[in-house]
Amino acid sequence: METEKTDFLIIGSGVAGLRAAVELAPHGEVLVVTKDVLRESSTEYAQGGVAVAMSDEDRVGIHFEDTLKAGDGLCREEAVRVLVEEGAQKILELIEWGAEFDRAGTKLDFTLEAAHSRRRVLHAHGDSTGKEIERVLINKVVSLKCVRKFPFAMTVDLVMRDGVCCGAYILKEGRMYQVLARATVLATGGGGQIFSRTTNPQVTTSDGMAIALRAGAVMEDMEFVQFHPTVLFAPAAPQFLLSEAMRGEGGLLRNIYGEPFMENYHPDAELAPRDVVSRAIISEMVRTESMYVCLDLTDLDARFVKKRFPRIYRTCLQYDIDITRDTCSPLHDGRGQDRYIRTYKHCRALCCRRGYLYRGSRGKSSCKQQSPRRACLWCKGGPGCR
Numbered sequence: 171m172e173t174e175k176t177d178f179l180i181i182g183s184g185v186a187g188l189r190a191a192v193e194l195a196p197h198g199e200v201l202v203v204t205k206d207v208l209r210e211s212s213t214e215y216a217q218g219g220v221a222v223a224m225s226d227e228d229r230v231g232i233h234f235e236d237t238l239k240a241g242d243g244l245c246r247e248e249a250v251r252v253l254v255e256e257g258a259q260k261i262l263e264l265i266e267w268g269a270e271f272d273r274a275g276t277k278l279d280f281t282l283e284a285a286h287s288r289r290r291v292l293h294a295h296g297d298s299t300g301k302e303i304e305r306v307l308i309n310k311v312v313s314l315k316c317v318r319k320f321p322f323a324m325t326v327d328l329v330m331r332d333g334v335c336c337g338a339y340i341l342k343e344g345r346m347y348q349v350l351a352r353a354t355v356l357a358t359g360g361g362g363q364i365f366s367r368t369t370n371p372q373v374t375t376s377d378g379m380a381i382a383l384r385a386g387a388v389m390e391d392m393e394f395v396q397f398h399p400t401v402l403f404a405p406a407a408p409q410f411l412l413s414e415a416m417r418g419e420g421g422l423l424r425n426i427y428g429e430p431f432m433e434n435y436h437p438d439a440e441l442a443p444r445d446v447v448s449r450a451i452i453s454e455m456v457r458t459e460s461m462y463v464c465l466d467l468t469d470l471d472a473r474f475v476k477k478r479f480p481r482i483y484r485t486c487l488q489y490d491i492d493i494t495r496d497t498c499s500p501l502h503d504g505r506g507q508d509r510y511i512r513t514y515k516h517c518r519a520l521c522c523r524r525g526y527l528y529r530g531s532r533g534k535s536s537c538k539q540q541s542p543r544r545a546c547l548w549c550k551g552g553p554g555c556r
């Protein structure tokens with residue numbers, strides 16, 4: 171087995187891993203290890219956007235209250251506070267590094283979405299927000315000489331000595347490497363692939379959680395699985411997300427008889443928190459003995475729909491669904507998995523100092539579109555993280 175040494179070993183190249191690499195680069199050599207090509211991650215597929223209280227009508231305090239409400243009493247308030255207070259700065263940083271969020275004229279364009287009482291969801295290229303963030307972060311990381319990349323490399327386990335993490339065992343092209351590091355960051359994303367239906371890419375197989383558990387870490391919030399309420403349901407179609415932003419922009423959920431039903435389940439109707447929407451869809455499918463419900467955007471201006479959702483429009487068209495004229499049939503998806511590894515001061519497998527806080531910011535039903543910003547925030551902490 172070959173041995174390599176680095177200062178900081180980062181496992182994962184989604185928004186969390188890449189942002190951590192940028193943060194750590196001034197403090198030493200960084201090695202980013204990832205299972206596939208750098209960009210293959212959930213981040214690359216995030217569609218709807220990033221929620222941040224930056225519009226003229228919004229305030230950080232309102233975002234804070236909305237997030238707690240969506241979390242249904244299960245959020246850790248101090249974590250939510252960091253999330254909403256530091257979010258704007260992280261977005262400005264991404265813009266400075268070249269992120270092109272959509273604009274209305276010269277001003278940033280914010281969408282209204284479920285569980286948010288103000289328009290606060292920033293998006294890029296309509297429905298390719300994650301792809302844009304990943305593009306910018308990859309460019310940034312590539313520009314940093316002290317960050318090395320190790321693609322197509324599978325992390326198998328942590329190297330543990332006397333209960334302290336000193337690196338990881340990594341399998342690349344049939345060879346096992348022992349990579350020793352002063353600090354190791356597990357930024358391996360979720361585990362959507364453990365579900366039969368998921369919009370998560372194939373790399374999301376809970377590896378980080380299994381690795382941490384084997385190393386003796388305490389797992390928290392394993393019961394919190396994040397659902398996307400709506401996924402394309404058509405013969406031969408992939409498990410493709412129909413962004414919740416589609417409801418935010420005025421899309422209506424209808425049952426197989428064409429009847430809108432969300433008002434029967436929640437006063438905010440289509441803008442109810444996503445766990446409510448998921449349960450309402452299931453209830454309606456059971457009630458009408460059907461396999462699906464429909465998402466209807468046909469009342470919206472066709473040009474607006476094509477501009478706002480270009481990727482969804484093109485994908486649905488491949489399956490003979492023109493979302494400007496036809497209703498599409500969504501199922502709900504059991505896809506995300508936001509579970510957290512509790513980090514201890516003596517355990518150098520860091521999720522970072524704030525990793526512990528991170529888990530508290532979601533609660534029962536997350537306010538949508540908080541993940542990229544969450545990942546940017548919680549990977550801050552610098553070399554002091556242990």
Ligand SMILES: Cc1cc2nc3c(=O)[nH]c(=O)nc-3n(C[C@H](O)[C@H](O)[C@H](O)COP(=O)(O)OP(=O)(O)OC[C@H]3O[C@@H](n4cnc5c(N)ncnc54)[C@H](O)[C@@H]3O)c2cc1C
Binds near residue numbers: 211300325326370
């Ligand atoms: C279809 C879809 C749409 C979404 N839309 C939104 C949205 O609009 N707004 C929002 O806020 N959030 C959205 N999300 C959620 C958001 O994308 C994720 O929460 C976020 O990107 C997670 O970032 P991450 O860096 O933690 O993980 P990921 O981006 O998944 O990155 C994990 C990385 O770890 C690597 N990895 C995993 N295991 C190993 C291993 N054993 N060895 C080496 N490398 C490994 C993977 O290859 C990958 O590079 C969406 C998610 C999906 C799937």
